[in-house]
Structures are given as C-alpha cells and as structure tokens.
Amino acid sequence: xxxxxxxxAKVFIQxxxxxxxxxxxxxxxxxxxxxxxxxQQFEETVRTLNNLYAEAEKLGSQSYxxxxxxxxxxxxxxxxxxxxxxxxxxxxxxxxxEQNDKIYAPRGLLLTDPIERGLRVIEVTIFEDxxxxx
Amino acid sequence: MKNCxxxxxxxxxxxxxxxxxxxSPAETTAxxxxxxxxxxxxxxxxxxxxxxxxxxQSGVLPLTLGLIVVTCGLFFAFDCPFLVEHLxxxxxxxAAVLFVFVVISLLRTSxxxxxILPRATPDEAxxxxxxxxxxxxxxxxxxxxxKEILINQQVVKLKYxxxxxxxxxxxxxxxxxxxxxxxxxxxxxxxxxxxxxxxNYRFFYSFIISLSFLTSFIFGCVITHITLRSQAGKSLVxxxxxxxxxxxxxxxLNFYTIALVICFFSIWSILGLSGFHTxxxxxxxxxxxxxxxxxxxxxxxxxxxxxxxxxxxxTNCCATLCGPMPPSLIDRRGVLPPDEAISAASASExxxxxxxxxxxxxxxxxxxxxxxxEQLGDKKExxxxxxxxxxxxxxTLSDCCRYRTSCLSWPxxx
Numbered sequence: 108x109x110x111x112x113x114x115x116a117k118v119f120i121q122x123x124x125x126x127x128x129x130x131x132x133x134x135x136x137x138x139x140x141x142x143x144x145x146x147q148q149f150e151e152t153v154r155t156l157n158n159l160y161a162e163a164e165k166l167g168s169q170s171y172x173x174x175x176x177x178x179x180x181x182x183x184x185x186x187x188x189x190x191x192x193x194x195x196x197x198x199x200x201x202x203x204x205e206q207n208d209k210i211y212a213p214r215g216l217l218l219t220d221p222i223e224r225g226l227r228v229i230e231v232t233i234f235e236d237x238x239x240x241x
Numbered sequence: 242m243k244n245c246x247x248x249x250x251x252x253x254x255x256x257x258x259x260x261x262x263x264x265s266p267a268e269t270t271a272x273x274x275x276x277x278x279x280x281x282x283x284x285x286x287x288x289x290x291x292x293x294x295x296x297x298q299s300g301v302l303p304l305t306l307g308l309i310v311v312t313c314g315l316f317f318a319f320d321c322p323f324l325v326e327h328l329x330x331x332x333x334x335x336a337a338v339l340f341v342f343v344v345i346s347l348l349r350t351s352x353x354x355x356x357i358l359p360r361a362t363p364d365e366a367x368x369x370x371x372x373x374x375x376x377x378x379x380x381x382x383x384x385x386x387x388k389e390i391l392i393n394q395q396v397v398k399l400k401y402x403x404x405x406x407x408x409x410x411x412x413x414x415x416x417x418x419x420x421x422x423x424x425x426x427x428x429x430x431x432x433x434x435x436x437x438x439x440x441n442y443r444f445f446y447s448f449i450i451s452l453s454f455l456t457s458f459i460f461g462c463v464i465t466h467i468t469l470r471s472q473a474g475k476s477l478v479x480x481x482x483x484x485x486x487x488x489x490x491x492x493x494l495n496f497y498t499i500a501l502v503i504c505f506f507s508i509w510s511i512l513g514l515s516g517f518h519t520x521x522x523x524x525x526x527x528x529x530x531x532x533x534x535x536x537x538x539x540x541x542x543x544x545x546x547x548x549x550x551x552x553x554x555x556t557n558c559c560a561t562l563c564g565p566m567p568p569s570l571i572d573r574r575g576v577l578p579p580d581e582a583i584s585a586a587s588a589s590e591x592x593x594x595x596x597x598x599x600x601x602x603x604x605x606x607x608x609x610x611x612x613x614x615e616q617l618g619d620k621k622e623x624x625x626x627x628x629x630x631x632x633x634x635x636x637t638l639s640d641c642c643r644y645r646t647s648c649l650s651w652p653x654x655x
Contacts, residue, residue, distance in 0.1 A: 117364045117368065119364075119365055119368045119369075122410065124390050124392050124397075124399075124410065124411055125390070125391055125392060125393075126392075126393070127392055127393060127411075127548065127549055128410065128411055128412055128424075128425070128549065163565065164564075164565055164567075165565070166556070166559065166560055166564055166565075170563065170564060170565045171559060171563045173563075173565070173566075174443075174559075174562065174563025174564065174565075174566075175563055177566070178443070178447060178562070178563070181341070181342050181345040181346065181349075181447075182345065182346070182349050182443075182444060182447075183345065185566065190565065190566045190568075191565055192565045192566060192567060192568055193568055196568060222568070222570070223572075224359075224362065224365070225358050225359040225570040225571075226570060227358070227361070227365075227407065227410070228365060230364075230365070
C-alpha cells in the first residue's frame with residue numbers, strides 16, 4: 108500500500124469562464140475516468156468545489172466590510188488577520204483531502220488541490236491498476 | 242580542439258549533481274531544502290526569504306520615495322511651524338496621516354505579488370499541446386494559438402502564452418519586463434517598480450488617491466504660508482526673499498519654494514492619473530484593455546461591450562476596490578520537495594559538457610554551432626551560437642528545454 112504506485116495518466120480539468128473570471132471548473136466528465144469513476148460522483152465533487160470558490164469570491168457585505176476596514180488601516184490589517192478567501196481555501200483543502208480518502212484513493216485516483224496549480228486546473232492523477240491489487 | 246578543452250563526460254553521471262556526491266548527507270539535505278522562490282522562473286527579486294517580491298528593475302521607486310520624503314520633510318520643517326502658529330495645529334497632523342498612508346500604500350504596491358500566474362507544469366503543458374491541432378511543426382512560425390470562449394454571452398479570444406505554456410485566462414497579460422503572466426494585468430509601473438495587477442490594484446489606487454490629496458494639501462498650505470507672510474505689509478516677492486529658509490545665493494529659491502515647485506508639477510500628472518483610474522474602476526476596465534480598445538463597441542449597438550462590467554458604477558467600484566483579497570498563487574515560501582530540488586539543481590548544473598559529449602567527433606574544429614529558435618511571446622528570435630559563445634553564455638539544459646520545438650538542430654559546419 109505504501110509503495111509508490113506508477114502514474115498511468117493525468118487528466119486536467121480546465122477552468123470554465125462562461126461567468127467571467129470567477130474561479131469555476133468545467134463539470135464535463137473526462138473520458139479517461141469513465142472506467143474508474145461514477146459520473147455523478149465526479150460532478151458532485153466539482154460542483155461542490157465550484158460552490159466553495161464562489162463563496163470565497165462572493166461580493167457580499169462581509170467582503171465589503173473587510174475591504175473597507177483594510178483600506179482604513181492602510182492595509183496593515185492583512186498582516187495580522189487571515190482573509191476570508193484564505194479561510195475558504197483551507198476549507199477547500201480539507202474537502203479535497205476528505206474526497207481523496209473516501210472516494211478517489213480507493214479507485215486509484217488522486218485529486219490535486221487547484222491552488223497548487225495556480226487555480227488553473229484540477230489535476231487528477233490516475234494510478235496504474237495492478238499496483239493496487241497487491 | 243586546440244582552443245577549447247573538452248572532456249568526454251558520461252551522461253549518466255550527470256543525473257547526480259557533482260556538487261552533492263562528496264558531501265555529507267546533512268549538508269546535502271540542508272542544500273536540498275530550498276524554498277520555491279529560489280527557483281522561480283520569472284524575472285523577479287525576492288527579499289526576506291521570499292516574503293517581499295520586487296520586479297527585476299526597481300525602476301524609479303527610490304526616486305518616487307525620495308521625492309515624497311523630501312517634499313514632506315521640507316514641508317514639516319519650514320512651513321508647519323509658521324502655520325501652526327498662525328492657523329491651527331491640525332495641519333501637521335493631517336499631513337502626517339496622509340504621508341504615512343501614502344508611504345504604506347506605495348510599499349504595499351511595490352512589494353506585493355501583483356497576481357502572478359505560475360507557469361504550467363510539464364504535464365499540463367503536454368496535455369494542452371495534445372489538444373491543439375498541430376500543423377506541420379517543422380515550420381518556423383507556428384500559427385498563433387487562440388481559443389474562443391463565451392463570457393457572459395460574449396465571444397472572447399484567449400491567447401496561448403509560449404513562455405508560460407498555457408492559455409491565458411481572460412484579462413491576463415504577459416509582462417515582458419517581469420517575464421510573468423499577471424492576472425487582471427493593468428500596467429507595469431516604473432514609479433512603483435512592479436506590475437499592477439489583480440492583487441495590488443487597490444493598493445496602487447489608494448496610493449495615487451492619497452498622493453493627490455497629499456500634494457494638493459501641501460500645495461495649498463505653502464500658498465497660504467506665502468500669502469500670510471506677504472499680508473504682513475510686504476510684497477509677495479519680498480516675503481519669499483526674506484524668509485528664514487532662504488538659500489543664500491539663488492534669489493527666490495528657498496526650501497519651501499522647492500516644495501511648491503515639486504507639488505505644482507506633480508499635481509497635474511497625479512490628479513490626471515487619479516481621474517483616469519477612477520474612470521477605469523467605475524467601468525471595471527484595466528489600462529491594458531482601455532489602451533488596446535478590447536471592449537470598444539464597434540457595432541455601436543451595445544453601450545458597454547465589457548463582459549466583466551457589472552453595469553453599475555457602485556458595484557464596479559466595490560468589486561474592484563473592496564472585493565475579497567485573492568491569495569498569492571505563487572507559493573514563494575513553500576519548501577521544494579527534495580526530488581524537485583535535485584532536478585532543479587542538476588538542470589542548472591548540466592552545462593556545456595552535455596553537448597560536447599554528443600558531438601565529440603566534431604570538436605576538432607571547435608566549430609559547434611547551435612541553432613536555437615527562441616520563442617518570446619509572438620516573436621521569434623533565431624540565435625546561432627558558436628562553441629565559444631556557448632562557453633561564455635553558459636547555456637544550460639534548462640534554458641534549452643524552454644525553447645520551442647524544432648530547435649537544437651545541430652548544423653555542425655565550418
């Protein structure tokens with residue numbers, strides 16, 4: 108289980124820009140994952156991630172208050188306080204880890220947190236099947 | 242052969258970097274655990290172990306800081322005592338608050354990551370290449386790669402960045418000075434010594450607004466000072482000439498006229514710039530888009546062709562200035578995993594000897610020529626390097642890996 112499984116392929120789920128520059132990923136199910144994963148589960152994961160990113164970038168009263176407070180303190184408040192975006196990013200990392208443990212790792216897949224790829228892609232690593240049957 | 246001493250080097254030995262082999266394990270691990278900013282491919286400088294990021298040339302940032310500090314210093318030293326005596330003690334307080342705000346905004350703009358996009362990993366780049374139709378890759382000019390997408394029911398073209406090996410997200414542009422793709426790229430400001438992009442636009446805007454207030458305030462105070470002095474019976478010129486802060490040999494030149502002159506000339510440009518950026522903020526545009534006319538409606542049917550605008554001035558302002566603060570996408574202070582550190586180290590250390598191992602037979606003439614076609618954005622630069630120039634330029638393997646396909650043809654000639 109601990110031995111290094113060989114990487115068979117990597118699938119990249121690109122960004123979806125139909126709603127502008129907000130961070131959203133395409134929910135189209137990639138063909139390479141058809142043998143490994145259920146389409147519903149995949150879409151569910153991506154949709155939850157999209158919702159979390161939308162929450163991070165939401166223009167609501169909380170973000171306005173944070174912005175105005177930061178402006179008044181000449182932006183020095185960012186040195187001590189964690190921004191709302193960063194808090195949501197931590198939530199996203201936890202969610203991805205949880206999904207990996209519960210759904211993807213048993214199927215020989217691994218989701219990489221998009222923040223490690225500059226919020227450009229969700230990288231899904233497909234490991235070779237035979238190393239898991241040992 | 243006589244003028245270049247080459248040695249046959251076994252390519253397999255190059256996978257282990259020569260510097261690490263004889264050293265003790267403790268030293269190698271210390272050498273190996275490097276932070277990501279140390280191997281950052283763009284042209285930026287890092288300080289405080291990656292906490293502070295600057296462009297490669299600081300431009301005129303020292304001049305900007307110097308002008309602000311000198312003007313305010315002169316103001317506090319020579320105008321404030323008089324004005325506090327004759328008017329109110331709030332004047333230096335207001336000036337001090339504005340001065341602190343200006344300097345902090347300026348430093349935040351200069352030292353913050355503007356929204357640099359990290360370059361695509363090799364796997365990602367390969368995946369994108371697979372999806373693009375390649376048409377006979379042996380041509381020197383591959384067609385410009387664009388992708389059309391729909392944003393808010395409007396067709397927008399995304400361009401492929403050859404340096405970063407990815408399709409640029411909308412509103413992203415590649416800064417040639419910093420050699421990075423920057424999100425929501427506004428412009429590269431030499432006064433500030435950094436690009437202005439998504440993450441530091443609000444700092445830049447507060448800098449120019451507060452600087453407008455500061456220069457107007459100082460200008461007004463100095464005018465008031467001169468007026469008050471001249472009201473005490475003397476003429477204006479006499480008032481200036483008899484002031485205690487007079488420079489002995491040059492008439493009319495004393496310290497507070499210097500402040501006056503600096504303020505007078507900078508006010509027009511700063512106020513103009515503030516006005517321009519206020520317009521940009523209100524219509525959710527960037528300087529780059531405005532200059533290129535990306536959204537100018539040629540059809541004339543729609544008022545704003547900008548798909549990113551919220552069509553309300555207040556919402557646009559709030560979104561741009563008070564929106565959530567996006568995180569830095571380049572993990573500057575992250576520690577490189579050991580295997581990546583090794584590959585980065587060995588890539589930079591595998592130099593000319595690798596090429597000589599391949600072309601040993603032709604070394605006798607010392608006339609190895611390397612035909613490299615370097616793709617810089619949409620431009621192509623063809624370099625022909627001789628063996629001697631390779632030695633002096635220390636062309637590394639990582640450099641060559643960055644070049645486009647159909648490079649590294651080896652026309653070893655005379």
